[in-house]
Amino acid sequence: MTKTKVAGTGLELAPGDKVGIIAGGGSLPVEVAAGLAGQGHPPFVILMEGEVDRESEFRPYEQESLALEDVGSLVPLLKRHGITHLVLAGEIKRRPRLINLRPSLGLVAVIPLVVMALARGDDGLLKILARGLEARGIKVVGAHEIIPDLVATDGELTKSVPSKSDWRDIEAGRAAAKAIGALDIGQAAVAVGGRVIALEGIEGTAGLLLRAKELRSHGRIAGKSRGVLVKCAKPGQELRADLPSIGPQTVDAAHAAGLAGIAVEAGHSLVLDGPATIARANALGLFIIGLPAAELAHES
Structure with a gap:
């Protein structure tokens, strides 16, 4: 399968690959989305409820909202929309309380990761989340890999x-x-x-x-x-x-x-x-x- 490189980046996408963005607050997810779209790879945007402050700027893109407490449905959501690559972009100001996590079959699979991540602090959370997603076939890429000019x-x-x-x-x-x-x-x-x-x-x-x-x-x-x-x-x-x-x-x-x-x-x-x-x-x-x-x- 021939892969094409997104111009000006180190990201290579094969035909049928689809990039998703977990969008928090600030301008970073907006810039990442615009960068992908400008290179002919319009993203699928997952708007984190209560965190996104520039929601109107994501209107041109296919999207869905997700509450932090619904983290257990993240992988099924990504699979349902054919997401192969995922970017975590923007500020998430709060963490979900374990007691508020909504039960789902997906949550049963990821709850050990969530518990470990919350116990290890912000960077521990990000590392464990990235490893968990990649173990499920979704490649995590950095915003800087998509828009090196940032x-x-x-x-x-x-x-x-x-x-x-x-x-x-x-x-x-x-x-x-x-x-x-x-x-x-x-x-x-x-x-x-x-x-x-x-x-x-x-x-x-x-x-x-x-x-x-x-x-x-x-x-x-x-x-x-x-x-x-x-x-x-x-x-x-x-x-x-x-x-x-x-x-x-x-x-x-x-x-x-x-x-x-x-x-x-x-x-x-x-x-x-x-x-x-x-x-x-x-x-x-x-x-x-x-x-x-x-x-x-x-x-x-």
Whole structure:
């Protein structure tokens, strides 16, 4: 069987292959769907109930809604629609409570995976889910495999660049982000004046930046100017889902917190709405920089 490569990607599809998207919140699932459609592979979209915030943009595609509590019907749904490849894209803000999971024959098969995944944290959940789907004949692919242009590149992405003091913040923030990532807590940290002032928790990057803004407005970091948001993949992270990402809203929130810029891990982070994100940063005078995935080796 001859496979065709989706232009500009590493994804190869055979005749009859069909790509599904489990769509959460944010712009990522929208961009993935548009990317697939633009390459002649319109996706089947599974809208996660209560999570999707740009639902109208999925109207051109074949779709179905799924509640988190109906996770047991996911594999039958995928099989019913002939899905061969699946992308997990977008933010899922809550987890289903085991007591609320709706009984089904499919659930009986996957409940051990669900229990294990919930016990292991976010990245453990994603890894187990991916393995479980692939064991049932559905290949899980990353959003970055479909739209490589979303992946942050190494080096400066904006007109503004980090100063010497910003690099001290970048180094401190990166070390902290990797440390909490190893514990599967979060992917980001904010450093100001060479020290870490806030770590990402369950509230996500938006909540992290709001805390940084409040600390500055309350005078808790008085006398300290600038500062940097640093986002990195967790050590050993499942790279096919939940890669660190930034977008225009991240830039606005970083600016509101009084930060000088954003540093992300090149190759392992996504820049959503890329042109708009870079343009917004340039307009506000913030820098965005991609850090090499290897150990930081900047000469201060």
